[in-house]
Amino acid sequence: QTIYLSDYKVPPYLVDHVDLRFELFENGARVHSALVVRRNPEAGAGDIPLELDGDSLVLESVGLDGVTLNEAAYENRGDKLIIASVPERFELTVVTWLEPQNNTRLEGLYKSSGMFCTQCEAEGFRCITYFPDRPDVMSRFRTRVEADKQAYPVLLSNGNDVDRGDLDDGRHFVTWEDPFPKPCYLFALVAGDLVEKRDTFTTCSGRDIDLRMYVEPRNSEKCEHAMDSLKRSMRWDEEVYGREYDLDIFMIVAVDDFNMGAMENKGLNIFNSSCVLASQDTATDLAFQRIEAIVAHEYFHNWSGNRVTCRDWFQLSLKEGFTVFRDSQFSSDMGSPTVKRIEDVALLRTAQFAEDGGPMAHPIRPASYMEISNFYTLTIYEKGAEVVRMIHTLLGPELFRKGSDLYFERHDGQAVTTDDFVKAMEDASGRDLSQFRLWYEQAGTPVLNVSDEFDAEQGVYRLTIKQAIPDTPGQTDKKPQHIPFALGLLGGKRESLPLRLQAGEQDAPTERVLELTGETEVFEFHGLDECPVPSLLRQFSAPVRVRYPWTREQLLFLMSHDPDGFNRWDAGERLAVDVIQSLVGTPKDAPVDSRLVTAYRHLVSDSSLDQALVAKMLQLPSEAYLIELAESADAPAIHDARERVLKHLAIALRDDLIACYRRNVEAGAYQVTPDQIARRSLRNTALAWLLQINDEEGRELALRQFREADNMTDRIGALRALVNSDYEADRAQVLEQFYERFKDDPQVVEQWFSVQAASDRAGQLPQIHQLLEHEAFDWKNPNKVRSVVGAFAGQNLAAFHSPDGSGYDFLADQVCRLDDSNPQIAARLVTPLTRWRRFAPAYSQRMKAALERIRDKAGLSRDVYEVVHKSLAG
Numbered sequence: 001q002t003i004y005l006s007d008y009k010v011p012p013y014l015v016d017h018v019d020l021r022f023e024l025f026e027n028g029a030r031v032h033s034a035l036v037v038r039r040n041p042e043a044g045a046g047d048i049p050l051e052l053d054g055d056s057l058v059l060e061s062v063g064l065d066g067v068t069l070n071e072a073a074y075e076n077r078g079d080k081l082i083i084a085s086v087p088e089r090f091e092l093t094v095v096t097w098l099e100p101q102n103n104t105r106l107e108g109l110y111k112s113s114g115m116f117c118t119q120c121e122a123e124g125f126r127c128i129t130y131f132p133d134r135p136d137v138m139s140r141f142r143t144r145v146e147a148d149k150q151a152y153p154v155l156l157s158n159g160n161d162v163d164r165g166d167l168d169d170g171r172h173f174v175t176w177e178d179p180f181p182k183p184c185y186l187f188a189l190v191a192g193d194l195v196e197k198r199d200t201f202t203t204c205s206g207r208d209i210d211l212r213m214y215v216e217p218r219n220s221e222k223c224e225h226a227m228d229s230l231k232r233s234m235r236w237d238e239e240v241y242g243r244e245y246d247l248d249i250f251m252i253v254a255v256d257d258f259n260m261g262a263m264e265n266k267g268l269n270i271f272n273s274s275c276v277l278a279s280q281d282t283a284t285d286l287a288f289q290r291i292e293a294i295v296a297h298e299y300f301h302n303w304s305g306n307r308v309t310c311r312d313w314f315q316l317s318l319k320e321g322f323t324v325f326r327d328s329q330f331s332s333d334m335g336s337p338t339v340k341r342i343e344d345v346a347l348l349r350t351a352q353f354a355e356d357g358g359p360m361a362h363p364i365r366p367a368s369y370m371e372i373s374n375f376y377t378l379t380i381y382e383k384g385a386e387v388v389r390m391i392h393t394l395l396g397p398e399l400f401r402k403g404s405d406l407y408f409e410r411h412d413g414q415a416v417t418t419d420d421f422v423k424a425m426e427d428a429s430g431r432d433l434s435q436f437r438l439w440y441e442q443a444g445t446p447v448l449n450v451s452d453e454f455d456a457e458q459g460v461y462r463l464t465i466k467q468a469i470p471d472t473p474g475q476t477d478k479k480p481q482h483i484p485f486a487l488g489l490l491g492g493k494r495e496s497l498p499l500r501l502q503a504g505e506q507d508a509p510t511e512r513v514l515e516l517t518g519e520t521e522v523f524e525f526h527g528l529d530e531c532p533v534p535s536l537l538r539q540f541s542a543p544v545r546v547r548y549p550w551t552r553e554q555l556l557f558l559m560s561h562d563p564d565g566f567n568r569w570d571a572g573e574r575l576a577v578d579v580i581q582s583l584v585g586t587p588k589d590a591p592v593d594s595r596l597v598t599a600y601r602h603l604v605s606d607s608s609l610d611q612a613l614v615a616k617m618l619q620l621p622s623e624a625y626l627i628e629l630a631e632s633a634d635a636p637a638i639h640d641a642r643e644r645v646l647k648h649l650a651i652a653l654r655d656d657l658i659a660c661y662r663r664n665v666e667a668g669a670y671q672v673t674p675d676q677i678a679r680r681s682l683r684n685t686a687l688a689w690l691l692q693i694n695d696e697e698g699r700e701l702a703l704r705q706f707r708e709a710d711n712m713t714d715r716i717g718a719l720r721a722l723v724n725s726d727y728e729a730d731r732a733q734v735l736e737q738f739y740e741r742f743k744d745d746p747q748v749v750e751q752w753f754s755v756q757a758a759s760d761r762a763g764q765l766p767q768i769h770q771l772l773e774h775e776a777f778d779w780k781n782p783n784k785v786r787s788v789v790g791a792f793a794g795q796n797l798a799a800f801h802s803p804d805g806s807g808y809d810f811l812a813d814q815v816c817r818l819d820d821s822n823p824q825i826a827a828r829l830v831t832p833l834t835r836w837r838r839f840a841p842a843y844s845q846r847m848k849a850a851l852e853r854i855r856d857k858a859g860l861s862r863d864v865y866e867v868v869h870k871s872l873a874g
């Protein structure tokens with residue numbers, strides 16, 4: 001059953017107030033709800049039945065204005081509770097019974113390591129009680145939580161705690177009141193035996209906010225980084241967006257079993273433990289940065305998401321795209337902007353472009369869906385953020401801020417659409433964004449074909465840019481989009497040339513943002529005395545594919561001279577891609593372009609370069625990205641070509657790598673700063689490369705680093721290098737030692753699993769099966785599933801795409817197994833198979849067969865059904 005945006009109707013009934021009472025027990029939970037309901041004046045006249053959503057609920061009783069209804073007075077269809085005729089205004093009371101302890105879907109109310117917690121977005125609230133579960137119904141919530149006092153001393157919900165006390169039988173209660181009307185997807189409840197970490201934040205207007213983190217006692221030393229990140233986020237949102245926090249308390253809870261990263265419930269953010277808990281000893285630099293970004297993301301939602309929310313789930317990118325944009329600006333301000341941009345773009349080009357070119361392609365504002373959980377995608381989040389970023393680029397920072405101020409002011413307390421967002425930006429800036437709106441409606445990654453010519457006589461350089469947007473399922477013949485295209489031109493003496501759009505133009509800038517609107521655009525630059533090297537789409541100013549016939553000479557030139565750091569990295573990546581692609585399927589001894597070696601030698605040995613950028617430039621393009629770029633991919637052949645280039649570089653640069661390693665072994669205390677992160681990244685890259693060529697000195701450095709590291713980045717860097725080497729005895733030994741030391745820490749065990757599952761040495765199928773049998777593996781924990789099954793299918797690509805199809809069969813088995821217990825996670829795991837059309841026939845046939853096997857499973861969930869059927873269609 002498909003739901004269409006075009007069918008949107010305003011809710012016929014509004015719920016002004018929700019009063020909830022939770023009785024939590026070991027064998028289940030009873031939920032008493034009292035709703036103050038009124039007819040929506042905008043819904044038109046005539047009798048409309050009251051329809052409430054429900055899912056997996058046991059209904060105990062229904063009452064209307066204090067009178068218990070008998071079963072004939074309502075219809076209980078399971079997923080809907082329908083009362084044919086109700087007054088204009090009434091109070092509805094509903095009692096439901098649920099079994100959180102048996103809830104493996106992790107939607108609604110469930111138990112995780114002994115504590116009760118909730119996840120309601122998108123449609124989990126209906127697993128708690130019957131309710132109009134849609135974001136345009138906004139209510140004030142009052143929540144009383146009752147549980148055994150000893151087992152659950154901490155009882156939390158949204159807002160402020162207004163009452164608490166003891167009950168009979170060793171039970172107690174706490175009552176919470178949230179003064180802000182909110183959609184039910186922002187409701188949250190937590191009950192557990194948790195330690196509390198406190199801090200305070202004084203807002204710009206001088207209010208003191210109580211900041212509290214709740215974690216299991218064993219994690220009490222892992223909260224500091226998240227707390228600091230929270231305070232930085234609160235300050236940043238005041239300074240950059242003028243957004244002040246609105247409640248007196250802000251709470252963060254860590255739970256081990258969680259389908260996604262985190263959730264922005266009003267005043268009570270709930271996090272996947274792996275996205276919030278960190279210590280020097282257990283978390284990598286990457287984890288520290290990820291935590292900072294996710295804490296910020298959830299906090300920023302308080303305005304972009306909670307105060308102003310979505311009218312319906314087709315508008316999801318309204319809050320997600322904007323909030324990802326905000327958190328990326330924040331991370332960029334906290335660390336290295338160039339590195340942050342490179343990371344965002346790499347993710348977009350590798351994974352979002354693949355999604356946009358596959359069977360699940362959808363616009364950032366989709367027109368239809370079957371299961372909304374499947375639409376928490378890279379397109380909604382990351383491309384959505386790129387679209388907001390383009391508005392920022394087109395308007396400039398001041399007008400963009402005027403636009404966001406207007407948006408928040410105009411729509412505070414409302415549930416609105418992406419169109420309302422664009423309209424606020426238009427109204428505040430006076431710019432016409434009507435063509436720009438196509439970014440919200442059309443799916444697919446635009447392709448820009450760029451060609452150029454130089455008229456030496458006139459001194460004119462002419463750039464022609466043609467845009468084409470590929471067909472996607474259900475969408476053909478697309479209209480050209482409005483694309484901001486930043487560029488610069490470099491002269492032969494490495495200087496940035498003035499960009500004169502007219503002959504004789506004075507004080508022309510050396511960088512411009514061109515605006516593409518037509519299918520073909522021609523730009524002329526005047527007053528040049530040589531043919532320049534173009535630096536195109538600087539900062540990746542739009543989420544598009546740029547095709548231009550770069551020569552390797554040009555790329556080498558840009559790689560070392562482009563003043564735009566992002567484009568330097570991009571030139572290096574294009575060069576490496578070109579070299580690797582040219583070697584796919586060639587004999588083992590085919591020569592590697594020596595210019596690549598020279599360029600990389602320069603990167604490894606010149607310590608005057610920006611080391612953070614160098615650390616990024618030294619990463620060869622990932623296998624996933626190379627596969628995304630291939631027309632008819634042969635994953636093992638791509639893996640092979642990439643590995644040959646890597647080994648060639650490592651052999652040629654062996655001494656430089658040792659020197660680089662030694663230069664970057666630092667003294668001084670561990671800190672998560674851009675400089676130290678870059679040093680650790682560089683030395684771990686050097687180690688990884690040295691171990692690829694069985695270098696004895698490299699091996700000793702790795703073993704020593706493994707033993708002596710005072711932080712997880714270096715420890716796991718050494719572990720990974722050894723695991724991916726031919727030193728089999730060392731591999732077994734370090735894996736064993738690592739596990740023994742960290743086996744009580746789930747976040748570290750997850751890293752330990754994924755290092756193996758992602759490794760072509762340690763992660764072949766028989767070993768993957770052993771990991772699934774391991775004592776620390778747990779099918780009910782999504783992080784564990786992701787760290788083994790997800791890492792294997794998503795990162796260990798040569799093994800997953802084994803020519804005999806065993807990797808595909810394996811994944812199909814695991815998807816079927818998870819489909820009954822956790823359909824959301826099962827549907828996510830299918831993703832690698834959905835790309836089947838992009839692979840060479842021998843692979844794609846087997847991938848398709850695996851999909852068909854999943855399709856034929858009995859009782860397939862709606863989540864997996866949608867992904868599999870769309871993948872096989874057409």
Ligand code: ARG
Nearest residue numbers: 121122260262263264373376
């Ligand atoms: N709103 C959350 C975030 O991005 C994600 C929640 C997704 N939940 C889900 N069931 N798909 O911060």
Ligand code: ZN
Nearest residue numbers: 297301320323
């Ligand atoms: Zn979000």
